[in-house]
Amino acid sequence: MSQILDMLVVGGGINGVGIARDAAGRGLSVQLIEKGDLACATSSVSSKLIHGGLRYLEHGAFRLVHEALAEREVLLASAPHIIWPLRFVLPHDRGLRSRALLRFGLFIYDHLGDRRTLPGTETVKLRNHPYGLPLQSRLTTGFVYSDCWVQDARLVVLNARDAAAHGARITTRTEMRSAQRVNNSWRIIVEQSGEAKEIMARILVNAAGPWVVDILHRAGIAHSKAEIRLIKGSHIVVPRLYDGAQAYILQNDDRRVIFVLPYEEKFSLIGTTDIPYAGDHEHLAIDPIEVEYLCRAVSRWFKKPVVPQDVVWSYAGVRPLYDDKESDAESVTRDYVLDLNARDGTASLLSVFGGKITTYRRLAEHAMEKLAPSLPGLKGPWTASATLPGGDLPDHNAPAFAEGLARDYPFLEAAAALRLTRNYGTDARRILGTARRAEDLGRGFGYGFSERELDWLVKEEWARTSEDVLWRRSKLGLHLGRDAVAAISGHLAVSKEN
Numbered sequence: 001m002s003q004i005l006d007m008l009v010v011g012g013g014i015n016g017v018g019i020a021r022d023a024a025g026r027g028l029s030v031q032l033i034e035k036g037d038l039a040c041a042t043s044s045v046s047s048k049l050i051h052g053g054l055r056y057l058e059h060g061a062f063r064l065v066h067e068a069l070a071e072r073e074v075l076l077a078s079a080p081h082i083i084w085p086l087r088f089v090l091p092h093d094r095g096l097r098s099r100a101l102l103r104f105g106l107f108i109y110d111h112l113g114d115r116r117t118l119p120g121t122e123t124v125k126l127r128n129h130p131y132g133l134p135l136q137s138r139l140t141t142g143f144v145y146s147d148c149w150v151q152d153a154r155l156v157v158l159n160a161r162d163a164a165a166h167g168a169r170i171t172t173r174t175e176m177r178s179a180q181r182v183n184n185s186w187r188i189i190v191e192q193s194g195e196a197k198e199i200m201a202r203i204l205v206n207a208a209g210p211w212v213v214d215i216l217h218r219a220g221i222a223h224s225k226a227e228i229r230l231i232k233g234s235h236i237v238v239p240r241l242y243d244g245a246q247a248y249i250l251q252n253d254d255r256r257v258i259f260v261l262p263y264e265e266k267f268s269l270i271g272t273t274d275i276p277y278a279g280d281h282e283h284l285a286i287d288p289i290e291v292e293y294l295c296r297a298v299s300r301w302f303k304k305p306v307v308p309q310d311v312v313w314s315y316a317g318v319r320p321l322y323d324d325k326e327s328d329a330e331s332v333t334r335d336y337v338l339d340l341n342a343r344d345g346t347a348s349l350l351s352v353f354g355g356k357i358t359t360y361r362r363l364a365e366h367a368m369e370k371l372a373p374s375l376p377g378l379k380g381p382w383t384a385s386a387t388l389p390g391g392d393l394p395d396h397n398a399p400a401f402a403e404g405l406a407r408d409y410p411f412l413e414a415a416a417a418l419r420l421t422r423n424y425g426t427d428a429r430r431i432l433g434t435a436r437r438a439e440d441l442g443r444g445f446g447y448g449f450s451e452r453e454l455d456w457l458v459k460e461e462w463a464r465t466s467e468d469v470l471w472r473r474s475k476l477g478l479h480l481g482r483d484a485v486a487a488i489s490g491h492l493a494v495s496k497e498n
């Protein structure tokens with residue numbers, strides 16, 4: 001009989017890797033299986049914000065907003081390379097939410113969470129402030145507040161790396177087929193490269209996001225107390241709409257809000273939509289009607305209208321939300337529910353319903369609290385003060401680290417040094433190693449991306465295909481041409497053979 005693990009986690013999105021990391025760091029034997037690539041589903045198609053969620057205040061979601069606001073500072077300190085502060089400009093316009101309401105909401109937002117380093121709200125006169133430059137001239141007042149940006153898929157990969165550093169086994173391209181209780185454990189059948197394998201584990205964690213109910217069925221559980229509601233959300237990417245590092249949060253006439261975010265230097269990211277979804281969530285794409293909706297929503301605020309022809313890339317995902325029976329898609333809670341199915345405290349099955357990227361670390365702590373009764377002697381929480389791989393930047397200062405990198409590796413252009421820092425933090429030095437010339441890094445694919453970096457992604461970050469490399473481990477897909485993509489695919493094919 002195979003060795004019995006303490007925990008098998010199904011799902012390599014943010015919640016699965018977060019739980020695997022927390023559990024492994026407490027000394028449990030853990031394996032995580034992911035049927036595709038890490039972050040191949042919801043966790044790479046978000047708006048990429050570590051945020052309290054200003055608009056959730058209108059729905060009275062104070063617990064969620066409080067937890068999320070406090071997490072901004074915790075996550076910022078743990079991964080200052082891939083997470084950074086962002087100032088949001090919220091212009092006021094007649095006929096929408098009143099100034100008093102916006103001021104009141106932002107006052108709560110400033111004071112509800114444990115805000116230490118992020119600057120608070122200020123009011124600006126848009127007509128004579130750079131933030132007003134791209135906006136239409138009728139707009140006179142804007143409120144400016146803080147939240148954070150995160151490279152969502154990289155957050156997933158770094159959690160997986162840290163889980164592995166604490167002893168967890170991470171197996172991608174491995175699908176859970178079925179699970180059944182045998183004595184006091186789970187017997188799980190997985191499929192890897194077309195082969196069926198058996199894994200035994202005392203605890204099964206179902207962190208399959210939109211597939212959470214499918215996993216319950218595969219484990220022979222027909223009904224769960226909690227249910228899921230799938231809400232589609234899409235984003236468009238257009239050439240950069242303005243200079244400056246600020247983001248905009250724009251109210252729409254349907255009372256929803258749309259974000260316009262600085263993206264990958266040359267672009268602006270615009271999202272999102274909120275559409276109840278019942279179709280196939282394996283192959284999602286934005287609908288033309290969503291593109292039009294987003295263009296229209298932004299064009300009522302910006303001087304230069306955004307039109308569908310401007311769109312250079314788009315992506316879509318479904319939010320796997322806990323169904324609180326709210327009637328409209330936008331009001332469904334963004335909070336999470338952990339459902340424990342346990343028989344006499346043994347062979348527990350913990351399922352994750354809902355949750356945001358922002359709250360993944362606290363969700364993992366709550367998951368461990370729920371499971372603690374079946375884990376005598378379990379160690380206490382540890383992730384609040386731990387850094388993620390590469391996150392040990394001196395003074396949390398990524399630009400200063402990038403300058404040092406460019407000094408020590410003079411062949412690197414400043415932009416390439418910053419890109420490496422923003423992706424790998426202090427691990428950038430491990431990747432560059434003793435290189436003295438660009439040629440020492442092997443073949444260059446363009447945009448400062450080298451064979452050495454590609455090999456790191458394969459060896460250290462579970463990348464297997466060009467899509468893993470270009471759209472999840474990085475967003476180089478936006479910057480590299482067809483020839484570079486073909487060369488990367490060719491290199492990956494050779495790596496696979498060796």
Ligand SMILES: Cc1cc2nc3c(=O)[nH]c(=O)nc-3n(C[C@H](O)[C@H](O)[C@H](O)COP(=O)(O)OP(=O)(O)OC[C@H]3O[C@@H](n4cnc5c(N)ncnc54)[C@H](O)[C@@H]3O)c2cc1C
Pocket residue numbers: 010011012013014015016033034035036037038039040041042043044045046047048049050051174175176177207208209210211215232233234272317318319320352354355356357358359
């Ligand atoms: C449009 C949109 C915008 C968002 N914006 C934000 C934001 O700005 N900030 C924020 O905090 N949150 C945001 N969210 C929410 C956040 O992205 C999700 O809550 C989060 O990514 C869910 O992560 P997860 O790990 O639960 O699910 P997923 O990331 O979907 O991971 C589940 C994984 O399970 C795997 N899986 C499924 N079945 C099996 C099986 N049988 N065997 C093995 N593996 C399996 C899947 O392949 C998948 O990778 C947004 C969501 C959407 C859709």
